[in-house]
Amino acid sequence: MITARGLVQTFHTGRGKSAKEVRAVDGVDLDVEEGEVVGFLGPNGAGKTTTLRMLTTLLRPTAGTATVAGYDVVTQSVQVRRSIGYVSQVGSTFSGAYAGDEVVDHGMLYGMSRADAVRRGNELFEQLQLDGLWKRMPKNMSGGQKRRLDVVMGLIHDPSLVFLDEPTTGLDPQARANLWDHIEGLRSRLGATVFLTTHYLDEADALADRILIIDQGTIVASDTPDNLKAQVSGDLVDLEVATPDQVTRAAERLGSIADGVETDGRHVRGRVQRAGRVVPGLLRDLGAAGVELDSIEVLRPTLDDVFLTLTGRSLRDAEAGDSTTPEEVSA
Numbered sequence: 001m002i003t004a005r006g007l008v009q010t011f012h013t014g015r016g017k018s019a020k021e022v023r024a025v026d027g028v029d030l031d032v033e034e035g036e037v038v039g040f041l042g043p044n045g046a047g048k049t050t051t052l053r054m055l056t057t058l059l060r061p062t063a064g065t066a067t068v069a070g071y072d073v074v075t076q077s078v079q080v081r082r083s084i085g086y087v088s089q090v091g092s093t094f095s096g097a098y099a100g101d102e103v104v105d106h107g108m109l110y111g112m113s114r115a116d117a118v119r120r121g122n123e124l125f126e127q128l129q130l131d132g133l134w135k136r137m138p139k140n141m142s143g144g145q146k147r148r149l150d151v152v153m154g155l156i157h158d159p160s161l162v163f164l165d166e167p168t169t170g171l172d173p174q175a176r177a178n179l180w181d182h183i184e185g186l187r188s189r190l191g192a193t194v195f196l197t198t199h200y201l202d203e204a205d206a207l208a209d210r211i212l213i214i215d216q217g218t219i220v221a222s223d224t225p226d227n228l229k230a231q232v233s234g235d236l237v238d239l240e241v242a243t244p245d246q247v248t249r250a251a252e253r254l255g256s257i258a259d260g261v262e263t264d265g266r267h268v269r270g271r272v273q274r275a276g277r278v279v280p281g282l283l284r285d286l287g288a289a290g291v292e293l294d295s296i297e298v299l300r301p302t303l304d305d306v307f308l309t310l311t312g313r314s315l316r317d318a319e320a321g322d323s324t325t326p327e328e329v330s331a
C-alpha cells in the first residue's frame with residue numbers, strides 16, 4: 001500500500017551567514033502492507049509530519065521515491081490524493097458554512113453523490129460523538145469537536161488508506177478513547193490501512209500492528225510493539241524475598257536467567273526475555289533453593305524504554321530538548 005525508498009527532504013532556513021540546511025527527512029525507506037495499522041513514532045522535529053506530507057503529495061521529495069496505493073507521489077499525485085484520506089496536524093480550513101455542509105461538500109469533491117455524502121456524514125457525526133452539531137459552524141466548536149470534525153472530513157469518502165497526523169492531540173481522554181475505537185474499527189470493519197503519527201506511546205502501543213520509530217530524519221526501528229519491547233530491553237522481574245538472608249540466593253537464581261541483576265533491600269531485580277515463558281521455571285527453581293517470596297512483579301518494558309535503548313535519549317527528554325523554530329523557509 002505504501003513504499004518509500006531513500007526519501008529525503010531538506011529545508012533551507014535563514015539567510016547569508018545564518019543560512020542553514022535542515023535535513024528534516026534523511027533517507028527514509030518504509031513499506032506498509034494493506035490492512036496494517038502502522039504507528040509512526042518519534043519526538044518533536046523527528047521528521048514525522050514532513051514524511052507524511054511527502055507521502056500525501058503535499059511536499060515534493062528532495063530525493064527518493066514513494067508510491068502510495070500503487071501510484072507515484074510525484075508523477076501521479078492526483079491519483080494518490082483520490083485514493084487516500086488525510087487528517088493533517090493543523091486541521092482543515094473551514095469556509096464559514098455549517099459543519100455538516102462542509103463535510104458533504106468535501107465528500108462530493110471526492111465524487112460522492114450528495115445523498116451518499118449526507119448519509120455517511122451523519123453516520124460519522126454519530127460515531128465521533130458530534131451528534132447535534134451538523135448545523136454548527138466549525139468556528140463555534142470546541143477544539144476537541146473541531147479535531148473530530150477534521151477526522152470526519154478525512155474519512156467521509158471511505159478511503160481504504162488513511163493518514164492521520166497526531167489525530168488525538170488536544171482531545172480529552174474520553175474523546176481519545178472513542179477515536180481509538182473508531183480507528184480500530186476502520187481496520188476491522190472496513191479493512192482500511194492506517195498510517196498514523198503520534199507522540200503518545202500508549203496510543204501507538206494500543207493501536208498499531210507495527211511501529212516505525214523515526215529519530216532525526218531516519219527510521220531507527222520497525223517492528224510490532226511487543227517485538228520491539230522484547231528485543232530491546234526484556235521484561236523486568238522484581239522479586240521480594242521474605243527475609244534479607246535470602247537475597248544472595250535469590251540473586252544467584254535470578255542471575256542464571258536474567259541480565260543486570262541488582263538488589264535493593266529485600267528486592268532482587270533483573271531483566272529477562274519473555275518473562276511469561278521463564279518465570280514458572282524460575283519460581284520452581286527458587287522454591288527448590290529454599291527461597292521464600294513475599295511478592296513477584298513482572299513489568300513489561302515501555303516504548304519509552306525502547307526509544308531510550310535505540311537513541312540514548314528518552315522520548316520525553318528528546319521533546320523537551322527540541323527548540324527548532326524555522327525562520328524563513330524554502331522547500
Ligand SMILES: Nc1ncnc2c1ncn2[C@@H]1O[C@H](COP(=O)(O)OP(=O)(O)OP(=O)(O)O)[C@@H](O)[C@H]1O
Nearest residue numbers: 011022024043044045046047048049050324326329
Ligand atoms: N517548512 C519548514 N522549513 C524549515 N524547517 C522545517 C520545515 N518543516 C519542518 N522543518 C524542520 O524539519 C524537522 C522535522 O520537522 P517535522 O515537522 O517533520 O517533525 P515532526 O516529527 O512531525 O515533529 P512534531 O511532532 O513536532 O510534529 C524539524 O527540525 C523542523 O524544524
